Amino acid sequence: MARRAFLHVGTAKSGTSFLQDLWWQHRDALRDRGLLLPGRRRRDHFTAAALVKGMSAVVDDLGERDRDVWDRIVEETSAWPGDVLVSNEHFADSPAAAARAALADLGSAADEVHVLVTARDLGRVLPSAWQQRVKMGARMPYRKFLGSVRREDGDQKFWRYQDVPGILDVWSAGLPGERVHVVVVPAPGAPRDELWVRTASVLGLDVAGLDTAARRPNDSLGVVEAELLRRVNDAVPRDRRTLAYSRHVKGSFVPTALVGSAPRDSFAVPDNHVAWVEESAASVVATLRASPYDVVGDLDDLLPALAPDGRTPDQVSEAELMAAAGTVLERLGLPAASDLGAALDALAEHLLSAG
Known part of the structure; x- marks a missing residue:
């Protein structure tokens, strides 16, 4: 035992x-x-x-x-x-x-x-969770996602x-x-x-001498990259969105072609969502402070420090998306596109054929 x-x-x-x-x-x-x-x-x-x-x-x-x-x-x-x-x-x-x-x-x-x-x-959890959904094929814009979380929609x-x-x-x-x-x-x-x-x-574990360097690539996305992927998902017909497509996007396309295609910047929480995010976090901290649980670390670290210089995906310009799409197309060995719509269609078709 x-x-x-x-x-x-x-x-x-x-x-x-x-x-x-x-x-x-x-x-x-x-x-x-x-x-x-x-x-x-x-x-x-x-x-x-x-x-x-x-x-x-x-x-x-x-x-x-x-x-x-x-x-x-x-x-x-x-x-x-x-x-x-x-x-x-x-x-x-x-x-x-x-x-x-x-x-x-x-x-x-x-x-x-x-x-x-x-x-x-x-x-930090909210934009990370939205990114995860996008990697799995979601098309919901970031602000709409935040609204659905705030309302606690049934689905x-x-x-x-x-x-x-x-x-x-x-x-x-x-x-x-x-x-x-x-x-x-x-x-x-x-x-x-x-x-x-x-x-x-x-x-109660002795971890002295154990390497903590990451062996898997960090596939977190910046604001531009995440919004580009969401728009690629949006270009995929509903009846062609399959589990194989989602697995290929998350497992291959994101880490090998998308990550690093645009300068990295931080996600912001829009002003109209700041209050409820801060209130929700404060409620969690108060509950944990009053609990009998063993807490390791500083509970104040659960109070969000919202990035003042961050952006939301809807603030990304078409030019930024086009530049990132061009980089991804080049990495995949695909022809350059004449405009953003053509680039999105080309990436969507490539992912469907690969998945």
């Missing part, structure tokens, strides 16, 4: 990819230091989250062997004498009953169960992955407060490995 089982449930866009990359990169070294990442590969933790929460779009397509990934993770946990870590942000929006069942499963395999939530300020998934107090309520059921850990993503300007160090302290 494991000594402690840690379940990292999110939130999304809170440095999860950075942490997971490092955990899996150093999996053998971490095992030697007493921490097991169960499963055969990183994707097993995503599959486990899909199984736990009943993510039918994924579960229905699983092969026979993958349908018991969660059970195998629990079995590996039970057979390991040290600590265990399972991490995927898709656990975050699990129904309460599913969360209770998952915690019970881990409780049968470990002496202690701990839940870990990483949290980042809304001022808006944002808060299912970002309601930190709500996620903690679901995943802390039956656990003492000291076993529910909130790791705050540090404010801009902190050492790049600070989140890694903070999380390691929760895990």
Whole structure:
């Protein structure tokens, strides 16, 4: 039986990819230091989250062997004498009953169960979440996205992955407060490995000597690049938008052709959205200050420092989009376009044929 089982449930866009990359990169070294990442590969933790929460779009397509990934993770946990870590942000929006069942499963395999939530300020999460949607084929403009989040529209998934107090309520059921850990993503300007160090302290893990350099390219987009991709998505007919298209855009087109095609600038929160963003963040901080949870980091880092020199995608000029599109076309070995409309059509057709 494991000594402690840690379940990292999110939130999304809170440095999860950075942490997971490092955990899996150093999996053998971490095992030697007493921490097991169960499963055969990183994707097993995503599959486990899909199984736990009943993510039918994924579960229905699983092969026979993958349908018991969660059970195998629990079995590996039970057979390991040290600590265990399972991490995927898709656990975050699990129904309460599913969360209770998952915690019970881990409780049968470990002496202690701990839940870990990483949290980042809304001022950075909002544009990052919009970018993620655009990478998956979304056409919704940035301002409209912010409005839908503010109104909590019924089809808006944002808060299912970002309601930190709500996620903690679901995943802390039956656990003492000291076993529910909130790791705050540090404010801009902190050492790049600070989140890694903070999380390691929760895990009781010695990470001395482990390389924290990123091995995957940083595929975050600037304002111009993100708006260009959104317009390319808009040029794709609705009946031709497929999962293969989205996977190709996110997995290949963005990191190899789009990133770096325009000068990088910061996203701004429009003036008419500043008040509710700040109020929402302040409410989260107040709730966490009054909670029994173990908080690692400064809760004030969850109060957004909104970039005064940032821009919104609707402020990008046609000339900037055309320049970026020209760079992308050249990188792809495609002919130059006469105008922005032709460039968007050419990129859309290329992505459809490649996907």
